[in-house]
Amino acid sequence: MRLIIREDYEEVSENIANYIKERIRQFEPSSERPFVIGLPTGSSPISVYKKLVELYKQEKISFKHVVTFNMDEYVGLPRDHSESYHTFMWNNLFMHVDINPSNVHILDGNAPDLDEECKKFEADIARVGGIELFLGGIGPDGHIAFNEPGSSLTSRTRVKTLAYETIIANARFFEGDITKVPKLALTVGVATVMDAREVVILITGAHKAIALAKCIEEGVNHMWTVSAIQMHPKGLIVCDEDATLELHTVKYFKSIEHVHHSLIGSENLSLQGGVKQLKSVNNRPTTPME
Amino acid sequence: MPTSEIKESDKIYKIINARLLIEHEIVENAYLWFQNGKIIHPQNLFFSARRDADEIIDAKGLLVVPGFIDTQINGSYGIDFADYEEPVEVLQKNIDKVAKGLLQYGCTAFCPTVVSSAAEVYQKVLPLLNHRKGSATGGAEILGAHVEGPFISVLKKGAHKQAVFKDAKNGIKDFDEVYGPELLKGNKAVSIITMAPEIDGVCDAIPDLVARGITISMGHSACRIAEAEEAVTKGANSITHLFNAMQAFHHRDPGLIGVLGACDLPIPETSVGHPAPSSTSPDRKRPDPRPFYGLICDGVHVHPNSIRMAYYSHPTGAVLVTDTLSAAGLPSGIYQLGGSEVEVVEDGAAYIKGTTTLAGSTITIVQCIRNFRKFTNCPLVEAIEAATLHPARLLGIEDRKGTLNVGGDADLVFLDDTNGDIAVKRVFVAGEEVKL
Numbered sequence: 001m002r003l004i005i006r007e008d009y010e011e012v013s014e015n016i017a018n019y020i021k022e023r024i025r026q027f028e029p030s031s032e033r034p035f036v037i038g039l040p041t042g043s044s045p046i047s048v049y050k051k052l053v054e055l056y057k058q059e060k061i062s063f064k065h066v067v068t069f070n071m072d073e074y075v076g077l078p079r080d081h082s083e084s085y086h087t088f089m090w091n092n093l094f095m096h097v098d099i100n101p102s103n104v105h106i107l108d109g110n111a112p113d114l115d116e117e118c119k120k121f122e123a124d125i126a127r128v129g130g131i132e133l134f135l136g137g138i139g140p141d142g143h144i145a146f147n148e149p150g151s152s153l154t155s156r157t158r159v160k161t162l163a164y165e166t167i168i169a170n171a172r173f174f175e176g177d178i179t180k181v182p183k184l185a186l187t188v189g190v191a192t193v194m195d196a197r198e199v200v201i202l203i204t205g206a207h208k209a210i211a212l213a214k215c216i217e218e219g220v221n222h223m224w225t226v227s228a229i230q231m232h233p234k235g236l237i238v239c240d241e242d243a244t245l246e247l248h249t250v251k252y253f254k255s256i257e258h259v260h261h262s263l264i265g266s267e268n269l270s271l272q273g274g275v276k277q278l279k280s281v282n283n284r285p286t287t288p289m290e
Numbered sequence: 291m292p293t294s295e296i297k298e299s300d301k302i303y304k305i306i307n308a309r310l311l312i313e314h315e316i317v318e319n320a321y322l323w324f325q326n327g328k329i330i331h332p333q334n335l336f337f338s339a340r341r342d343a344d345e346i347i348d349a350k351g352l353l354v355v356p357g358f359i360d361t362q363i364n365g366s367y368g369i370d371f372a373d374y375e376e377p378v379e380v381l382q383k384n385i386d387k388v389a390k391g392l393l394q395y396g397c398t399a400f401c402p403t404v405v406s407s408a409a410e411v412y413q414k415v416l417p418l419l420n421h422r423k424g425s426a427t428g429g430a431e432i433l434g435a436h437v438e439g440p441f442i443s444v445l446k447k448g449a450h451k452q453a454v455f456k457d458a459k460n461g462i463k464d465f466d467e468v469y470g471p472e473l474l475k476g477n478k479a480v481s482i483i484t485m486a487p488e489i490d491g492v493c494d495a496i497p498d499l500v501a502r503g504i505t506i507s508m509g510h511s512a513c514r515i516a517e518a519e520e521a522v523t524k525g526a527n528s529i530t531h532l533f534n535a536m537q538a539f540h541h542r543d544p545g546l547i548g549v550l551g552a553c554d555l556p557i558p559e560t561s562v563g564h565p566a567p568s569s570t571s572p573d574r575k576r577p578d579p580r581p582f583y584g585l586i587c588d589g590v591h592v593h594p595n596s597i598r599m600a601y602y603s604h605p606t607g608a609v610l611v612t613d614t615l616s617a618a619g620l621p622s623g624i625y626q627l628g629g630s631e632v633e634v635v636e637d638g639a640a641y642i643k644g645t646t647t648l649a650g651s652t653i654t655i656v657q658c659i660r661n662f663r664k665f666t667n668c669p670l671v672e673a674i675e676a677a678t679l680h681p682a683r684l685l686g687i688e689d690r691k692g693t694l695n696v697g698g699d700a701d702l703v704f705l706d707d708t709n710g711d712i713a714v715k716r717v718f719v720a721g722e723e724v725k726l
Contacts, residue, residue: 090333101340
């Protein structure tokens with residue numbers, strides 16, 4: 001697992017947006033072989049989407065051959081409700097870029113048979129050859145998507161009852177009226193996310209510090225479902241300084257990055273962190289602290 | 291979706307790189323979608339029908355605003371809407387000519403105005419001025435006729451011929467007799483009637499006319515403030531070309547102009563047909579009971595200071611009108627207006643030949659916006675709203691005209707607003723681009 005630490009929310013978002021841009025570019029997607037990406041909602045990724053839209057407007061990225069799968073959606077909320085995740089994705093990404101509407105997959109919280117809808121979603125993912133990169137955030141309780149503490153680490157797309165805390169937290173979007181807040185949601189499972197060929201988690205803010213520490217410095221545990229990333233061959237976490245406040249291993253991860261860029265050289269690194277054959281270059285620092 | 295399945299009429303257009311006038315603000319990083327001549331919200335089409343934009347229109351940074359609406363225009367290009375001597379086909383062609391010619395100024399909807407005339411004229415002419423949808427090739431939308439007179443005051447006749455003036459002792463029957471059967475169609479044929487509240491029977495007939503959906507505008511009147519306010523309580527919600535053809539403001543009897551200072555008028559139940567509340571409204575949260583007022587901003591009809599005073603006393607009621615006569619669009623010279631000879635002089639003003647009586651203007655609606663903004667120093671948004679949102683509200687058609695809101699007609703003007711000026715660059719009527 002790689003942990004990249006950046007100064008603040010903006011830098012983290014910039015880093016992730018550029019990373020996604022480069023991944024898509026290097027993948028060279030086509031209509032037969034599209035780039036399949038899993039996407040989150042919520043306040044964390046808003047700036048990432050903003051930067052992706054900017055990159056699109058600068059013609060540095062195209063969504064023409066990108067297929068998207070969103071993590072979750074509320075049950076029973078009209079699709080065009082201002083708080084639905086369909087609306088969120090429309091406003092923050094889809095309306096700005098050149099994505100093909102047929103390539104967009106968001107769980108339908110108004111499907112007549114919710115279990116069928118979940119099975120269909122998993123089948124759709126399999127049909128396009130699986131997800132290449134799954135982008136996600138983390139809740140203060142370490143959850144990914146709506147896989148709240150206690151969710152099985154082998155779970156798949158299913159209906160979940162929302163935790164009481166979550167319902168209260170969401171009430172602010174529903175005029176403070178708790179009766180108006182959806183109680184159920186459809187969500188991808190922990191295993192659905194971990195099945196992706198790469199998982200990228202975005203974590204910013206001091207209120208996420210404990211969750212980050214629990215997820216990467218302690219065991220794999222269903223109480224902190226993001227900890228499942230420890231079992232993933234290609235996990236990447238990008239966080240800001242504030243989120244590292246509870247980490248003991250901050251210096252360790254920072255020094256790895258330093259080794260990568262100063263001692264090995266970025267030109268010898270592949271985008272996903274692999275090291276290619278080392279070429280010797282003059283003017284390399286001889287001690288780690290230069 | 292294969293392109294062969296999409297009918298032209300179902301094409302979705304998306305305007306990008308535009309600054310849009312939405313909800314009283316200029317918004318960047320937003321897009322405008324339209325389909326079948328209407329502005330749409332495409333989110334549901336995207337997710338359910340899996341439709342995306344079929345054609346992208348790059349506004350290249352221009353300001354996109356709703357099409358302009360002119361509620362008082364007597365003609366242009368040598369054509370007068372009160373002309374009646376030629377055969378109907380010729381009259382129809384003339385009307386079409388004006389409707390097409392207005393598009394280049396960004397005017398996408400108008401009320402052809404007919405000056406005081408005899409009954410036979412109305413019988414012949416009004417059927418040709420019925421509400422008619424606009425199109426890029428057919429011209430601006432006709433919103434129904436504005437009949438200015440003949441129930442007006444001899445004392446404030448302006449360039450109208452007083453021989454045809456009438457009173458309404460028999461109430462609405464007199465109106466039906468003069469205007470003919472078209473009046474029964476209400477606002478499908480006649481959008482606005484300008485009349486003087488002090489004329490016998492006029493005030494009492496207002497509710498009957500309003501019931502037919504007609505907008506009642508007070509003008510060409512010598513009324514006192516009490517008569518004017520009474521007309522407003524009966525349903526008159528507009529003043530025709532404020533300051534012109536009415537009593538001058540007097541501090542003890544402010545007359546028709548004084549309605550702008552009214553403080554005791556009953557607050558309307560509905561916002562339809564009434565100005566939005568402003569900081570000068572009697573109730574800051576509910577619709578303004580004071581009427582809308584037309585302003586001719588050619589710098590000749592009204593002194594700029596007067597425009598400014600009217601605006602600041604009642605900002606949400608300002609409606610820009612051109613009140614152009616047949617000479618608009620033609621070089622200076624002598625022309626006809628409702629049977630009189632009118633002379634157009636160098637600065638574009640028009641007078642009854644041999645007098646100092648103003649007979650109308652030759653100004654364009656976009657020039658009105660420029661002048662209004664210059665005279666009042668108001669924000670650009672408010673100047674544009676005086677030619678779009680306010681006239682739409684006046685006529686009660688705000689749901690389909692005068693805004694870029696979803697559900698409205700796709701009547702659009704692309705403006706270049708660099709250097710503090712505005713220039714019309716592109717015009718769309720019902721979603722079709724006009725060849726300028």
